[in-house]
Amino acid sequence: MPGLLISVASALESQSAGLRAAINNVPSADWALAGAFAVVFGVQRLVPTFEKGWYQKLVKPSWTPPNYVFPLVWIPLKILQSVSLWLVWRSGKDAGELALPLSLFGLHLFLGNWWNVVFFGQHKLEESTKWMGAFWASIAASIAAFAQVTPLAALLFAPTQVWVTIAAKLNWDIVQLNKGQQEGGKGGKKK
Template identity: 35%
Template sequence: MTDTTGWYQSLNLPSWNPPPPAFGLIWMVVFTLIAAAGVTAWRAAPDSRSADTLIGLFALNGALNVSWTVLFFQLRHPDWAMIELAVLWVSIVVLIIACVRFSRSAAALLLPYLAWVSIAGALNWQVIQLNGPF
């Protein structure tokens, strides 16, 4: 779903853009931390209603994460992806707030995700500035 050849390589990228292999490694770590946070918070939830809410929030966040990839790489609309990324960022904050109610460690595991999406947002913005309009 993430094709970093062709169109992506033709973009003007900021000088501080990580090399393409770094993205896969970073996302692998981030997704592992997200899964660990989800399991930790789910296990700490005091009842099934709380656990179900957490599952729903993680599912929504996952859908938003995939949507950014579709907007940016498949539809080639970094401008639309930037708007969606703002919603994704808010959903991560909501996840952190929801998790901290049951497990501080689960919430802490999501902080690198928030940091990485913040960096991705800055990169996305730079791509728009260097290449737009789309």
């Protein structure tokens, strides 16, 4: 048994040297792109999964997209955001130039996640419209700041603004159609 463990350890050691060499040969720009993907997709994972039955029971406008559309839209948007973030990171001349765009991008990630908590988690419909407005504004500000560093990054981020505009309208319509729903509770009409 000790011989087997030594053989396995030796094989792992020789493989790790090859892995280390491969990692060392990856250009730093590729690591930055991987980091951008990790940030954009990883931050989203910080939001807990909420019970879906509540949303199904809400009155929604006739133009509401089917549920399967949301991931079909958000996944490509997150990919575009990741590339956009990477372009800004790569194109920025110094920390001073990157401070505002990266801070605004972080704010947009936070506000998007917080809107999910308020709307889906806390069921605070009216309050969610304020957070959606802040989320929308943070995307607009991020796009403007990204454009100062590299216009291509702003262009890649712009489809997110379009989709969030649609989401904001949907949020508003849902609030209007569900006036009188118990805020923060399990749903149902107020008595």
